[in-house]
Amino acid sequence: xxxxxxxxxxxxxxxxxxxxxxxxxxxxxxxxxxxxxxxxxxxxxxxxxxxxxxxxxxxxxxxxxxxxxxxxxxxxxxxxxxxxxxxxxxxxxxxxxxxxxxxxxxxxxxxxxxxxxxxxxxxxxxxxxxxxxxxxxxxxxxxxxxxxxxxxxxxxxxxxxxxxxxxxxxxxxxxxxxxxxxxxxxxxxxxxxxxxxxxxxxxxxxxxxxxxxxxxxxxxxxxxxxxxxxxxxxxxxxxxxxxxxxxxxxxxxxxxxxxxxxxxxxxxxxxxxxxxxxxxxxxxxxxxxxxxxxxxxxxxxxxxxxxxxxxxxxxxxxxxxxxxxxxxxxxxxxxxxxxxxxxxxxxxxxxxxxxxxxxxxxxxxxxxxxxxxxxxxxxxxxxxxxxxxxxxxxxxxxxxxxxxxxxxxxxxxxxxxxxxxxxxxxxxxxxxxxxxxxxxxxxxxxxxxxxxxxxxxxxxxxxxxxxxxxxxxxxxxxxxxxxxxxxxxxxxxxxxxxxxxxxxxxxxxxxxxxxxxxxxxxxxxxxxxxxxxxxxxxxxxxxxxxxxxxxxxxxxxxxxxxxxxxxxxxxxxxxxxxxxxxxxxxxxxxxxxxxxxxxxxxxxxxxxxxxxxxxxxxxxxxxxxxxxxxxxxxxxxxxxxxxxxxxxxxxxxxxxxxxxxxxxxxxxxxxxxxxxxxxxxxxxxxxxxxxxxxxxxxxxxxxxxxxxxxxxxxxxxxxxxxxxxxxxxxxxxxxxx
Amino acid sequence: xxxxxxxxxxxxxxxxxxxxxxxxxxxxxxxxxxxxxxxxxxxxxxxxxxxxxxxxxxxxxxxxxxxxxxxxxxxxxxxxxxxxxxxxxxxxxxxxxxxxxxxxxxxxxxxxxxxxxxxxxxxxxxxxxxxxxxxxxxxxxxxxxxxxxxxxxxxxxxxxxxxxx
Numbered sequence: 001x002x003x004x005x006x007x008x009x010x011x012x013x014x015x016x017x018x019x020x021x022x023x024x025x026x027x028x029x030x031x032x033x034x035x036x037x038x039x040x041x042x043x044x045x046x047x048x049x050x051x052x053x054x055x056x057x058x059x060x061x062x063x064x065x066x067x068x069x070x071x072x073x074x075x076x077x078x079x080x081x082x083x084x085x086x087x088x089x090x091x092x093x094x095x096x097x098x099x100x101x102x103x104x105x106x107x108x109x110x111x112x113x114x115x116x117x118x119x120x121x122x123x124x125x126x127x128x129x130x131x132x133x134x135x136x137x138x139x140x141x142x143x144x145x146x147x148x149x150x151x152x153x154x155x156x157x158x159x160x161x162x163x164x165x166x167x168x169x170x171x172x173x174x175x176x177x178x179x180x181x182x183x184x185x186x187x188x189x190x191x192x193x194x195x196x197x198x199x200x201x202x203x204x205x206x207x208x209x210x211x212x213x214x215x216x217x218x219x220x221x222x223x224x225x226x227x228x229x230x231x232x233x234x235x236x237x238x239x240x241x242x243x244x245x246x247x248x249x250x251x252x253x254x255x256x257x258x259x260x261x262x263x264x265x266x267x268x269x270x271x272x273x274x275x276x277x278x279x280x281x282x283x284x285x286x287x288x289x290x291x292x293x294x295x296x297x298x299x300x301x302x303x304x305x306x307x308x309x310x311x312x313x314x315x316x317x318x319x320x321x322x323x324x325x326x327x328x329x330x331x332x333x334x335x336x337x338x339x340x341x342x343x344x345x346x347x348x349x350x351x352x353x354x355x356x357x358x359x360x361x362x363x364x365x366x367x368x369x370x371x372x373x374x375x376x377x378x379x380x381x382x383x384x385x386x387x388x389x390x391x392x393x394x395x396x397x398x399x400x401x402x403x404x405x406x407x408x409x410x411x412x413x414x415x416x417x418x419x420x421x422x423x424x425x426x427x428x429x430x431x432x433x434x435x436x437x438x439x440x441x442x443x444x445x446x447x448x449x450x451x452x453x454x455x456x457x458x459x460x461x462x463x464x465x466x467x468x469x470x471x472x473x474x475x476x477x478x479x480x481x482x483x484x485x486x487x488x489x490x491x492x493x494x495x496x497x498x499x500x501x502x503x504x505x506x507x508x509x510x511x512x513x514x515x516x517x518x519x520x521x522x523x524x525x526x527x528x529x530x531x532x533x534x535x536x537x538x539x540x541x542x543x544x545x546x547x548x549x550x551x552x553x554x555x556x557x558x559x560x561x562x563x564x565x566x567x568x569x570x571x572x573x574x575x576x577x578x579x580x581x582x583x584x585x586x587x588x589x590x591x592x593x594x595x596x597x598x599x600x601x602x603x604x605x606x607x608x609x610x611x612x613x614x615x616x617x618x619x620x621x622x623x624x625x626x627x628x629x630x631x632x633x634x635x636x637x638x639x640x641x642x643x644x645x646x647x648x649x650x651x652x653x654x655x656x657x658x659x660x661x662x663x664x665x666x667x668x669x670x671x672x673x674x675x676x677x678x679x680x681x682x683x684x685x686x687x688x689x690x691x692x693x694x695x696x697x698x699x700x701x702x703x704x705x706x707x708x709x710x711x712x713x714x715x716x717x718x719x720x721x722x723x724x725x726x727x728x729x730x731x732x733x734x735x736x737x
Numbered sequence: 738x739x740x741x742x743x744x745x746x747x748x749x750x751x752x753x754x755x756x757x758x759x760x761x762x763x764x765x766x767x768x769x770x771x772x773x774x775x776x777x778x779x780x781x782x783x784x785x786x787x788x789x790x791x792x793x794x795x796x797x798x799x800x801x802x803x804x805x806x807x808x809x810x811x812x813x814x815x816x817x818x819x820x821x822x823x824x825x826x827x828x829x830x831x832x833x834x835x836x837x838x839x840x841x842x843x844x845x846x847x848x849x850x851x852x853x854x855x856x857x858x859x860x861x862x863x864x865x866x867x868x869x870x871x872x873x874x875x876x877x878x879x880x881x882x883x884x885x886x887x888x889x890x891x892x893x894x895x896x897x898x899x900x901x902x
Contacts, residue, residue, distance in 0.1 A: 323743055323744050324744060325744075325793050325794060325795070361740075369740065370740050370741065371740055371741045371742070371743055372740045372741070372742055372743070373742070373743055373744075374742045374743065374744050374745055374792070374793055374830075375792070375826040375827050375830075376744075376792065376793040376795055377743075377744075378826070379795065379826075408824075408826055409795060409797065409824060409826070410762050410763075410766050410824075411759050411762050411763055411795065411796040411797065411824070412795055412796070441758040442756070442758035442759050442762060443755065443756060443758065443759070444754070444755040444756075444758065445753075445755035445756075
């Protein structure tokens with residue numbers, strides 16, 4: 001034991017109080033106590049470290065690190081000092097360094113529960129599952145009476161796919177549990193146990209287990225769904241049918257139940273005979289007659305029916321929706337257009353309605369004379385048709401139709417939104433934004449139309465106007481609308497602004513936006529940390545495992561892919577043509593243009609500086625002790641200069657593609673982007689691999705064809721020296737035809 | 738007998754600063770008159786005497802009134818209908834009547850001031866409007882020549898309906 005660590009009895013008592021202060025989050029009190037010890041023993045390492053910890057929690061991070069490091073210097077073998085150091089790194093989200101500190105701490109105190117607990121959280125967060133198993137096992141051995149420790153071990157084994165051990169651990173745990181009345185925690189534990197059996201692949205056993213736990217399960221719906229699924233997988237079709245019919249009777253609008261029933265009947269194959277097809281349609285019709293209000297039973301058969309059968313079903317479906325006034329009808333129907341015969345039938349039907357409604361007030365001319373459709377039916381018919389023509393990119397016809405609708409009912413906001421959309425698709429971005437703004441002015445309290453309008457302005461590179469419009473909905477006390485929406489992790493806006501700046505050649509600002517999106521993703525990933533403790537305690541285990549798996553694939557999100565596309569574009573163009581100091585794209589400009597552009601940029605910068613600097617008087621006020629504002633972030637690099645200064649733009653670009661290669665290998669963009677980078681780096685084999693992958697995913701993608709040509713050109717301009725490499729390239733290229 | 742409409746839901750809604758844009762669009766479609774910003778500010782203050790009408794959840798009509806003091810009688814006032822209109826495709830569905838009924842009802846139960854009569858101007862040539870108001874118990878009580886400034890038929894009738902509290 002380090003002699004210097006021992007404190008006299010009085011100080012030792014104070015030190016114990018300090019630890020208690022930390023547990024109770026009494027940071028200021030603790031800081032004071034630490035100072036009383038340090039007055040007498042200024043070199044007491046553990047007190048110094050604790051002081052650093054308090055400072056860190058009091059928003060004085062740098063001082064905090066200073067004191068912790070100082071404490072460590074005086075007492076390198078104290079587990080407290082190392083633990084505290086780890087806590088600081090952890091609060092900084094620097095998990096790698098934190099883990100190192102914990103390892104040191106455990107060297108000097110193998111069985112400290114608190115350190116082990118924290119270490120386990122860290123290992124889960126970093127997905128170090130093998131090490132996690134070890135830590136979790138130690139925790140369980142130290143305190144087998146604590147239920148979360150049992151669950152923790154089972155989870156760790158599950159996450160490395162060792163289901164048999166995970167299940168054994170749970171069984172041991174459950175057998176030790178006292179008999180208790182039905183409660184949520186136990187129910188979740190049992191359903192989690194069941195999910196392990198399912199994942200292990202032993203469905204027979206999973207079903208058996210499900211039956212035995214039934215009286216103790218609260219989540220009856222999940223139980224019934226699992227039972228139906230298991231029976232279907234085990235090919236016990238009669239029982240499976242009963243199970244699915246029961247589910248459908250409880251919720252006839254759930255698509256997956258109906259699809260389950262279809263699968264039970266063996267009708268879920270792609271190529272059905274016409275008998276099979278009518279058998280399937282009969283199932284839908286039976287559900288329909290049993291549950292007349294089921295939309296699912298009317299909607300789903302549209303996918304499977306064909307010919308006149310489809311026509312009759314679509315006719316009834318469309319009429320009912322147009323009569324009712326369902327604004328989303330086209331969005332619902334357009335999926336059927338992958339079949340051009342269905343597209344044609346829908347068009348015939350709806351154009352028929354248009355003519356007939358205008359003339360007679362009926363959907364069809366031969367309909368009953370005593371009832372007429374409401375004028376809104378005609379309105380929604382026109383609305384549907386405008387979207388239909390827009391989808392076919394018949395811009396003029398679409399505009400004519402939507403104008404007819406607007407003339408009929410000029411107060412309906414949706415019509416203007418669709419008109420804006422048609423104009424956008426037709427390429428008139430300015431008019432599109434103007435019409436969107438008209439729509440917005442008709443319904444100022446609708447945030448959706450507010451955002452849409454802002455987006456249309458950004459598409460037209462009018463960012464300032466857009467931010468002003470968005471400001472109508474952001475918090476009035478935020479530094480700026482953009483800041484508020486960034487705090488809210490508003491993905492679409494950040495991406496749209498990035499794309500707009502990229503179009504305008506302002507790569508710094510563009511990259512800044514894309515990296516902001518990256519930050520959103522790492523924040524979302526960090527946010528799961530607290531759940532590693534919470535979910536074990538609350539036994540919400542099935543959703544916890546779902547969350548972990550979701551977080552693992554987080555960057556496969558299309559938002560991240562979009563940001564990666566923009567960032568790689570910006571970085572590769574930086575690599576291709578180094579820009580001027582201000583990040584302007586000058587490669588394609590004449591001297592005069594360059595000068596003009598630089599002047600413009602400088603003026604904008606001056607203006608921005610002026611705006612950012614509040615008048616002197618206010619500044620004095622700000623400096624007055626106003627503790628609330630300490631955390632207010634100031635943007636030190638609004639232009640994104642730091643991204644432009646990258647010395648290796650291709651390496652920076654590659655950092656975007658790496659995560660995609662891991663979590664989105666089936667996404668074509670992953671490989672198109674990889675190709676751009678590898679080709680420029682001259683990594684021909686990697687470029688070839690990316691090319692082959694993108695070709696496998698979608699050989700009709702026009703970019704793939706271009707890339708094949710580019711690759712061939714690069715190879716012939718610079719033939720590989722190594723004969724083996726050349727052979728690989730030749731043989732692979734031969735397959736791309 | 739007129740045919741029944743398959744789906745017909747009529748409802749009234751409040752006018753707010755957020756949907757006043759709809760009223761602007763309605764007025765510019767329905768009336769040959771340009772209303773001032775003052776008009777749009779005032780109608781936000783009259784409560785139940787300004788309403789939007791919805792047919793199957795689509796905004797298709799509106800009524801806007803103003804309460805006017807009577808010089809000779811301090812304790813009572815008159816209600817003047819500045820605008821009442823329904824988009825053309827939605828006429829003869831009972832929407833205008835619903836708007837009118839609404840303000841007549843509130844005129845007779847109004848607690849703040851006693852309202853003794855409701856009146857309005859109609860172009861002398863507008864047969865459709867004249868028969869609508871006559872059907873609702875209004876009577877022609879006067880004529881104002883050259884009431885409308887920038888349109889062809891400038892003369893207007895004054896139509897009035899007394900209110901029994």
